[in-house]
Amino acid sequence: MFDKADIPAMPVRTLEDLLEDPHLKATGFFTAREHPTEGPITTFASPLDFEKTKVEFRRHAPRIGEDGEAVLREAGVSDAAIDKLKAEKALIMPAPMGS
Numbered sequence: 074m075f076d077k078a079d080i081p082a083m084p085v086r087t088l089e090d091l092l093e094d095p096h097l098k099a100t101g102f103f104t105a106r107e108h109p110t111e112g113p114i115t116t117f118a119s120p121l122d123f124e125k126t127k128v129e130f131r132r133h134a135p136r137i138g139e140d141g142e143a144v145l146r147e148a149g150v151s152d153a154a155i156d157k158l159k160a161e162k163a164l165i166m167p168a169p170m171g172s
């Protein structure tokens with residue numbers, strides 16, 4: 074019906090459909106990784122492919138609050154101000170690894 078009316082349309086897919094998509098599988102779009110606290114996860118492979126320099130995975134996705142202190146320090150926030158934010162629970166700190 075849409076083709077006859079010259080209306081561009083396609084099926085709506087679910088997230089689960091994406092993992093089984095033949096084209097994405099064939100191109101290696103997804104990759105499995107081991108996250109230190111979350112266990113095995115499926116994530117995107119790098120979309121970059123250089124002939125001489127291979128793209129390497131360097132770091133897992135941060136947990137909530139994992140980089141908060143570093144980001145604030147880089148922005149010039151003082152240690153005292155960061156400590157105050159922690160005390161007021163305005164800066165979420167991640168649970169220790171393994172807990």
